[in-house]
Amino acid sequence: MATGRNDPERRERIITAALDLIAEEGVAGTSHRKVAARAGVPLGSMTYHFGGMEELLREAFTRFSSGIVAVFEEHLGAASTADEARTAVADLVHHLSGGNQRELVLTHELYTLAAREPAYRELTREWMRRSRVALERHFDPATARQLDAMIEGLSIHRALETEPHDRALTVEAIARITRRDGEGS
Amino acid sequence: MATGRNDPERRERIITAALDLIAEEGVAGTSHRKVAARAGVPLGSMTYHFGGMEELLREAFTRFSSGIVAVFEEHLGAASTADEARTAVADLVHHLSGGNQRELVLTHELYTLAAREPAYRELTREWMRRSRVALERHFDPATARQLDAMIEGLSIHRALETEPHDRALTVEAIARITRRDGEGS
DNA sequence: ACAAGGAGCGTACGACCGTACGCTCCGAGT
């Protein structure tokens, strides 16, 4: 009944290394060996700590999506009025679509997996669910849903554009989605 | 100077097979051998017709994105008023996020590649550019840009949701983005 | 002090990969 010595640290390091590698080379280019090398652990550790490649990927993306959602909730949680929430949303869009290659790439990798495999779709659903809950603190459910989609679309398009649209356009789109009928600009 | 006998057919079949395979198993699970088997061509054909895996992928996604944009332009081209355009956009969103697993998966695979490699980003940029041009026949540039992003977000979220939102929500989001200040519902 | 058992790893195996390369054989030029 020996208890493992440095279990948690090892596992965490492996997951971090996996995410870094996926961000750089994609799920397609990720292998046990490369992850092990990057994490500085022996190859044997891979199959010891994780049931297989799939389990490693699932854990890695679980941690990734949790982290993203946490940032989202944190930003939105700090807002106490609808207007502050709108500003927070704009910040989020520009944060996600900024120079930050890593998060962008990982998000797409996750969506790609989710599009094909139900196990990963569960992750994205939880992500969306929590985003919407956070938005519903400031907006009605239908608006929250539309705004969540708008955030997604703006982030993706902005990240892929040659010359990213400026903040004014983001702010205007958010305003249009969230303003009530009859409110002028 | 023998002229090739059945060149074009072969190449096309290979590209089609590659797209089908990518849709099913992902770029990660795609190999020359599997594509060849599915296309019913010998393995040697792969390196003969294409300079390598990368060239095959690039051609496959070029054809895919062209096809998607064509559908987009066609739907929108048929609209002659802004209201018809709004309806066409709603149709598009529900078409893209419908049961159609194939297009959804391929789109995400392409975005994933685009997020990492400039060569593929060129494809998505051209896609976005043409979409916006099509939208600008009915809306001003800023609105077109926002609407394009909205379409993206709505399609993605709708496809990933457990119970996809109904058409009313899509229509409302489109209305909010495209209505002018002061227009009530 | 000693036994023992499990945490953790080194290594080897079989499968699959991309690609290079030499052969075949058909069509055209004479």
Place this chain on the structure above:
DNA sequence: ACTCGGAGCGTACGGTCGTACGCTCCTTGT
């Protein structure tokens, strides 16, 4: 009729992959 060049393919090579499995050595209980 005969040559010949290139389109097109079969095959084999070197490399990488995931994973199973047996060994080591530390920790704990006595």
